[in-house]
Structures are given as structure tokens and as C-alpha cells.
Amino acid sequence: MTIQGRDVRQDLRETVDVCVIGSGAGGAVAAKELAQAGLSMVVLEAGENHDPTTFSRHMPEMLLRLFWEGGMRTTHDGSVLISQGRGVGGSTVHNLCYTVRTPDPILERWETEFGIRDLAPSDLGPSLDRVEVALGVKPIREKQVNKLNRIIRQGCQAMNWRGVIQRHNRGPCPDCSAGCLLGCRASQPGIGKQSMAVSYIPQALAAGTRLYTDCFTETIDVENGRVVGATARFLSGDMRLPRQADTQTDRSNDSGDKRRREVCRLTVRSKAVVLAAGAINSPQLWLNSCLPDPGKQVGRNLHLHPAIFVGGIFDEEVDAYQGIPQSFYVDHFLDLARNPDSGYLLMPASGPIALVAASMPSFGREHRDLMQSYRSLAALLVLLHDRSSGRVTVNRRGVPVIRYRLSRADRASLIEGLIHGAQLLFAAGAREITLPYTRRIVIKRDSDLEVIRQRGIVENDILIASSHPQGTLRMGSVPRESVVDSYGEAHAVKGLFVADASLFPTSIGIPPMLTIAAMADRIARRLAANWPP
């Protein structure tokens, strides 16, 4: 059953076995597994319950509907743009469906360096298998590879680098385009993008879960070191707009605004809480709830997988926005077996024209001239497996403050990635390279690439984006160095589990959806098997 916050007109109370906060790649899986194990469940989701048939290709509208802070969330200095999904299905509604299994060297590293038990590749394997079946993961067929991805593959082959056609979680899709990034209009069970909203959530609901949407969790409630539930408020009617209500806690609501005092609340009493609100909002909620943090680790260890766009302008039309946006990627520079904490992927990049415009350098006539090449643009993202780590804190209004600064080594890796990306595009036939610096630099041949080293990576001089924040409530066996144990349960709060990318002890280096879902599967199954916590 789904209860939409906008329809609620009174305070409500629920008493259940488990309360799940968040309905993305972690929360949806946990909810389904626990509900099917026979536990009574509620899921609290701050965003809306999307009807995919209402998704438009109007970017401003969809940014507000699908993303936290309208897609404008940034680090505190504005240097990294962080896109995170909100609404039922979380980021799986707008992601581009790379379904990559957790690399063995990463799991081995987590096990040996962080003392995490039962997380060898053979241990997580069954969870990954189950998630793949539930999401309908399958290889992308050759005829589904669009021209952008073929060009990138051609350049990769010309450079003699390693790359691979990936798998994805899509059924037959009549609507495949770069608009995928704004939600799949065809999405339904078995057809189009198989986000959590059309795969796990319906199964959780069928097993008796009650899903509250437009319902922002304000606190996780703890008594005597044990979780007892959560308190949320509904964003109903006018409360849904302006959306600043979504990211602030009660402490912010003392401005005298009468609308804010009319808010209805939901009080949940439960034996366990599964926190799966994402690597920014989960630590935010932890800190706003004043939960114990003996190791002072909450919010630390933030990794972002920072990504920078490299565009190649070709003589022919590429029409990158047509077809599946990402099917191939270059993993030649991500050798985790030899170098587990650094490297990068080169991934095809396409998107709505407004997004491409933001990725182009300069302004005015110069920018407009570059935009004339939109149809002839083939672009890459350099996605960094970052060693730099940042921190999520909250300000006095309870709003997350994200601090992150690239280390010298990571800047060097990004520069190397930009150069390799440009070389690949030249090898594929690009006549000019464009980079998202504020001032355009002209790169028309390999010998021009040195200018990238000279320009370097300077905050707010080049557009850096992130879609994979992770690591802010990390797992580990030592409480002073981690927040949760090997099975996702908080060291300091009995019955509180974490099941999202916050868990990751290090950057994972690859698109994380499958790993998040598999970790949630593992945590939920263990919780159900050892019930009550």
C-alpha cells in the first residue's frame, strides 16, 4: 500500500517490525527481502511516487522531480556538482543502467584492510546473483550500441586499450535516448528501465509493505542505546513547494511561516530501522538525530567518484542523444588487482542539450558557436576512483554541508584521464577537443594536449560532477574507525542498520548500483535470519 504525503491531513502512527528510510538501490531491496521474510514493514521516502508516463523531456521540471535540490546540490565551495535521486526508486530512476558486479579486489581489500567478515567474492556472489535476476540484468546486444558508443569503442581499439560492452537492467525500450537521464517514460515491469520503482518496490508492496511518500524523516529515535523507530513529517499540499522544506529539519522551521506549523507527522515505532537515504542524507539524518558516534566517523570518508567531461567534435553527425546512452566503457586505466585505490574509467557521455551546454566552455558567441556542433559531439566522462576523502556535516539548520577537496594525486589522475580521453577521441576521428573549463582552450592535435597539464584542475575553473557519493557511514570491525559492523549494524546503536553506499569503506571505482543492492540483500537476509536484532 502506498500513502502519499500530500493526501495526509492528520498525524499518523505506525507500529511495525522494521522501518526502512529511503527507497533507492539499498532501501528497496531491504524492504522487499524483509517483507518477504514475513516482517511488518514501512518505507519512508522523502520524494514523490513517480508515474513514469508523466516524465517529460523538460529538464528543469525533471530536475526538480527526480533530484535532491533540483540537481543543484554541490560541495560547500561549489566545485563539485552532486546529483542524487529522490523519490521512489532513488537514483535508479535516472541512472544509466550500468550493472557492474563488485570487483573482487575491492571486496578482498575491504575484508583484509577493514576486517569485514563474510564479504569475500564468494560470499557476496549469491546476493549479486539474486539482484541481477530481480533487475533483469542482461548483456547489451551489439545492435543496441549507438553511434556514440561505437565511436568510443573504435577509439579504444585504435589506442589498443581495454574496454568492454557492459550489461544493463533494461527490458525492450521504445524510448531509449539521452533523455534516459531524466527518467524512463517506458519504465514498467519487464519494459524499459528496471529501476527499483518497477522491480523491488512492487514486490515489497505485494508482501505487505506500507510505503509513505513525500515523507521526510527528521529523526531516528533511540532509547537506551537501542533504536525504537523514526519520526517523519509529510510534505503535503503547499508544503511540497517550496522544496526547501525537504532538506531542513524542525530547527529550521522557526521562521514564523504559518504553513510550516500545519505540517502533519508520522511516528513509527519499530524494532529495527534500516537507513538507506544515500551517502549525503544518511549521515545528515544520523547527525540531526544526535545518534552516538564514539569513533567520530559519521560523515567522514566521503568519496565522490568525481567525473569530468571530454568532448570531441567530429566532421560527421554523431547524434549521441539517440539510443542507449552508455553501453561501452574503457577500463584500461582501472586495474584494481594491481592498484586497488586509484585509476579511472572512460565512459561515454550524452545528455539533454541543456546539460551539454553546461559542459561546454566559455560563454557568449564562442559558446553558441560550439553548441552548433551539438549533433557532431561525442563525449566521454573521466570517472575517477578517488583516494581523496571529504566529509558531510550539518549546519545549524540541519542542512547537509559537503566538504571535499581533491588530493594532488587525484588531480594528477584526472589530468591524465582528460589527456587519455582526448587521445581516444582523436584516434576515433575527432577534429577538435572541448573541455569544460570556463575559458575555452583549443585542442586540435595531440601536441596541444600539454595545455591541459598547464591549466590543471582548479576549483570552479572546470566542471566536476559526481553521481556516486559513498562511504560516509563506513563498515569495519573496529568501532573507532568505522560506523557499522560487518553486517551493517551500527556499532553504537542496537537495531540500526545501514544499507546504502554510505557503507563502502573505500571508493569502489565502478558504477555502484549493483553493489549497493547486493549489500542491502545481504544485510536484510541476515537481519531476517537473526530476528529480532
Place this chain on the structure above:
Amino acid sequence: MALKFFSPTEVEILTALTEHMAGIDFPDVWKRPYGHEAPMPAHSPTVITIDTFVVGLPLSLQVQLRRALHLFQWGPILFIGSLRPFTRLSPRDAETYIRSWAESRFGLRRRLFRGLRDVTFLGYYSQSATGIYQTSTDEPGAEGR
């Protein structure tokens, strides 16, 4: 169409900013929509789109945007020694002025430049009129079928 967020002054700044950022010329009717004799304000679709978008943003971002617009408007006095506000600069001076933000050694100015640039691009390039650059993102991709 009535705007929900921007004041008349801010509309004027935003309209000029969009013209300079996107390298276009709006019709005059959109440039000074609040002349004393104007019976009904007219706004460019870009401004309407940005206004609708900004209303949905968190309060902190709304405040930042508003401050950035006003700082940008009166910045010529501080940054290029001109007594004219941004909307009254000649096209050449306006470009010099914007470039001084884009290439400033102060991170905050570069950040505000990027923020204003991205918001104006979001508004401008979300208009169907700019679809000249593409066939259509609405078109189903044959390869995906």
C-alpha cells in the same frame, strides 16, 4: 504570465545575463518589460522557465541566486571601475566584465559565474526554439527499440 520569484529588476538582470551568456539577442520587448508605460509585462520563455525552476529550489539556493544577481548587477563599480550597472554596459564592456568573473582568481567569483551561467543555459536550452541544434530528444532511438 506572472512570475513567482524574480522582481522586475531581477528580470532585467537575468534577461541581459542570458543574452550575454548564450550569445543571443532577445527582442526588445523582453529586455525592458517594466517601463512605466508598459501595460503588461512581457517575459522571455527563458525567464519564465528559470522562475518556475527557482521556486522549486531550496531556500538557501534561492537566496544565493538572488544575491548573485544583485552582486553581478552592481559589480562593475567594484570590479571594472564602471559607474554603470551590468544591464547598462555596452556589449563590449559587458563581455569584458563577465570574463573578469569567469577568470577571476577568487574562487567565489568563478563559482557565482558558473552558477549564473548554468542557470541561464538551463532556462535557454530547455526552450523548444533551441531545438535547431538537434532533431529531438523526444524521438525514440531506433537502436534502443
